[in-house]
Structure formats: C-alpha cells, structure tokens
Amino acid sequence: MAFLEHAISLDDLPESTGDGEFKPLPAGWYSATINKASLEPTKDGTGTKISIRYDITGPTHQGRVVFGNLNIKNKSHKAEEIGRAQLGELMRALGLSKLTDTDQLVGGNLSIKLDIREARTDAATGKTYEASNDVKGFKASSDAMPSASSIPSFQKPAATAPKADGAAPPWMKK
Numbered sequence: 001m002a003f004l005e006h007a008i009s010l011d012d013l014p015e016s017t018g019d020g021e022f023k024p025l026p027a028g029w030y031s032a033t034i035n036k037a038s039l040e041p042t043k044d045g046t047g048t049k050i051s052i053r054y055d056i057t058g059p060t061h062q063g064r065v066v067f068g069n070l071n072i073k074n075k076s077h078k079a080e081e082i083g084r085a086q087l088g089e090l091m092r093a094l095g096l097s098k099l100t101d102t103d104q105l106v107g108g109n110l111s112i113k114l115d116i117r118e119a120r121t122d123a124a125t126g127k128t129y130e131a132s133n134d135v136k137g138f139k140a141s142s143d144a145m146p147s148a149s150s151i152p153s154f155q156k157p158a159a160t161a162p163k164a165d166g167a168a169p170p171w172m173k174k
Contacts, residue, residue: 001128005094012150013055015134019105022131022163023131024055024114024116024117024120024131024133025066026099026115026116027114027115027116028113028114028116029074029111029112029113029114029137029139030056030057030058030060030061030066030108030111030112030114031056031057031058031059031103031110031111031141032054032057032066032109032110032111033054033055033107033108033109034052034053034054034105034106034107034108034110035053035054035055035106036051036053036106036128037049037050037051037053037102037105038051038102039051039104040069042071042073042074044075046074046075047071047072047073047074047075047079048071048072048073048074049069049070049072049074050069050070050072050087050102050105051067051068051069051073052068052069052070052105052135053065053066053067054067054068054135055064055070057109062149063085066112066133066135068112068134069083070083070084070086070087070090071083071084072084072087078095086135086138087099089137089138089139089174090105090110090138092138093108093110093111093138093139093140093164094108094110094140095140095142102156103162108158109141110138110139110140111138111139111140111141111160112135112137112138113135113136113137113138113139114133114134114135114136115133115134115136116131116132116133117129117131117132117133117134118131118132118142120129
C-alpha cells in the first residue's frame with residue numbers, strides 16, 4: 001500500500017471529456033512492442049493461451065494498446081492449430097527459434113496486422129461486446145533486433161591467384 005502525500009477530493013478533479021469508450025484502431029499493419037506476455041487458462045479452463053499486450057509505436061496511434069491471445073492448448077483441435085500457427089509466425093517475426101518462457105517475448109518489436117471484430121452479442125450468455133481489434137498477422141519490423149540467423153557472417157576472402165606475369169600481389173610477398 002502507498003500513502004498519498006495529501007488527500008485527493010473528487011470535487012477537485014475535472015470532469016472527463018471523453019465518452020469512456022475506446023474505439024478499435026483501423027484495420028491494417030502497425031509497429032508494436034510487446035509489453036507483457038503471460039500464460040492464462042482459456043475461458044472454459046480446459047486449455048492454455050498466451051495473453052499478449054502490444055503497445056502501438058506507429059506509424060499512427062502511438063501509445064494505444066491492443067491485446068491478443070494465442071491458443072497453445074485447446075480442446076478444439078482447430079483453435080489449437082490456429083494458435084500454434086500464429087505463435088510460429090510471431091516467433092519468426094521476433095527472430096526466436098525456441099520459446100521456453102513468455103518473458104522472451106517481452107520487449108520484442110514487430111509489425112502486427114489488426115482487423116476489426118464487429119460489436120456482437122454472445123448467443124450462449126447474452127453478453128454484449130463492443131467492436132474491438134483482433135491481431136491477425138505478424139511480421140518482422142524494421143525496428144526489430146536482428147536474429148542470429150539474419151546477421152551476416154564474415155568469412156576470410158579467398159586468396160587471390162598470382163598474376164599472369166608470375167608476380168605475387170604485395171600482401172603475398174615475404
């Protein structure tokens with residue numbers, strides 16, 4: 001617990017100027033940084049998903065936050081297959097060849113493709129949901145750290161053959 005230096009009265013605070021709603025970002029590609037990644041149980045408790053927080057860094061809407069989930073274990077074979085394919089795409093975009101901890105994702109820079117999920121009502125529960133963003137794709141960002149496989153290796157140049165007149169280049173003379 002942290003105590004404030006002085007009490008803050010509601011009467012001293014301004015009225016909100018916004019409507020309290022967060023509209024989804026327009027569909028398209030955005031640069032983002034992964035700020036948080038954690039393992040969570042799926043809604044029905046029978047599977048596991050990786051929940052990810054993406055902080056948008058550009059080209060527009062800097063500072064906005066988008067959340068996404070990747071099913072890595074699910075009773076629906078199709079949902080698990082899609083989630084694992086998305087995880088592979090995410091890992092390739094970040095240059096990761098192996099993932100053992102969700103913390104390996106945190107701090108990664110990449111481009112994410114956003115789509116808009118329209119407002120809807122869940123037929124089973126009757127709960128209504130506002131329109132939101134879905135993360136639909138991943139690719140390496142120009143801001144991303146290079147992976148080990150993308151860093152060029154430097155090899156010793158091949159020795160130059162002696163000149164036709166028999167004289168060796170200066171660096172080959174003893």
